[in-house]
Amino acid sequence: MVGLGPKHPPSRKGSMHDVPQNLLQQIKDFEERFTVDQATLKKIVAHFVKELEKGLTVEGGNIPMNVTWVLGFPDGNEQGTFLALDMGGTNLRVCEITLTDAKGAFDITQSKYKMPEELRTGTAEELWEYIADCLQQFIEFHHEDENLTKLPLGFTFSYPATQDYIDHGVLQRWTKGFDIDGVEGEDVVPPLEAILKKRGLPIKVAALINDTTGTLIASSYTDSDMKIGCIFGTGVNAAYMEDVGSVPKLAHMGLPADMPVAINCEYGAFDNERIVLPLTKYDEIIDRDSPRPGQQAFEKMTAGLYLGEIFRLALVDILDSHPGLIFKEQDTSKLRKPYLLDASFLANIEEDPYENLTESLELFERELNIRPTQPELEMVRRLAELIGTRAARLSACGVAAICTKKNIESCHVGADGSVFTKYPHFKARGAQALREILDWAPEEKDKVTIMAAEDGSGVGAALIAALTLKRVKAGNLAGIRNMDDMKTLL
């Protein structure tokens, strides 16, 4: 294996002495399937760079490279009170953010609502009703008996959307396991505004935002070295600032070539053509059985939504292809349930501090009704480590590709999402992969550093709404659907 420097996170390879030969063979097979070496990383990044370029052309490619109409970074003087609605993969969050006089400062009030699982595959009407319920509850609770004027809303809708204007977004396709009929191909702003109007809520969408763009803008607000905003969570994606002149698909608009515009890459769709990604048979099954086969190839190998399922499929594979080899005479029926395990299951195994893996044993008993033997525990630990490491190393490819495309030698990358914040060793493994891809000398410090971001879908959304209103005030029409409408928010 390449690059096992002193910074490389610990591996349990050394604790395998008590594992019988036939299990060792399984581990070896998994190692072959899931290890992504330096040469492969480099090959992936080279293809990734080309695909990012392609997405910016008129013809387009796998990676959508969506224009966001966020035209530049905040300067710290943004002010005002904004609502932010964050429709991520798991929760719905409503925030009220006041950007205060002090440069770069803000106050925030927020409420979180659990998105009911059924909503993911329900109807569009149920979705909008639920969102309106949350907004209404928030307003009633925090502004009881107040006579509110219209509040500008930054709506963080973290799915690929084509934006002709900043307050417009046609859903290209659902991702992250969502499958709600009648939304794909439609602008999501009008149905939201219609329901807000019906309920008499004084709210107007000022900007539709992706979580990555929000992360980029919020992070750059406090750190001017931030050049990329990333999410490593239920889904994966990144945004960065491009010059209009480097976006051929914007050429027809006659905008100044040096005008900055944030691009929401939507690179979860990288390599849908399956040219370079080292797919395993488990990745193939995940794709085949997903609501959108053939889509989000890169995301399905790296995002939190899928890590537990990859692990489960690998274990089921041993059960089926080598009956009696593992979990002998145990009831394995629970393990047969798709998506029973989430990424936290792997994270907990990787975090087990005990040499005899007692916590992993308890986890298996509790969640799966299975009592693995000690060698089996060693094997599942190694499997979790391999899947987590692969996700981190592949994730680094997206960041490296943007840096390469933009000739960025050193920068900060603002990152958020459950995998980044909670999965053990994800950061160190990603940093190690960046080092291997970008060929830093051993004595050199990390030049591209992926670090925890500011709250993109809260503060970032408010900042983008503020930047939009600033443009409206200045009469900069680019990417504004209806100037008069927007002026009602000033």
Ligand code: BGC
């Ligand atoms: C979505 C992106 C989003 C990412 C992270 C992906 O599935 O398509 O819009 O940024 O997840 O939330």
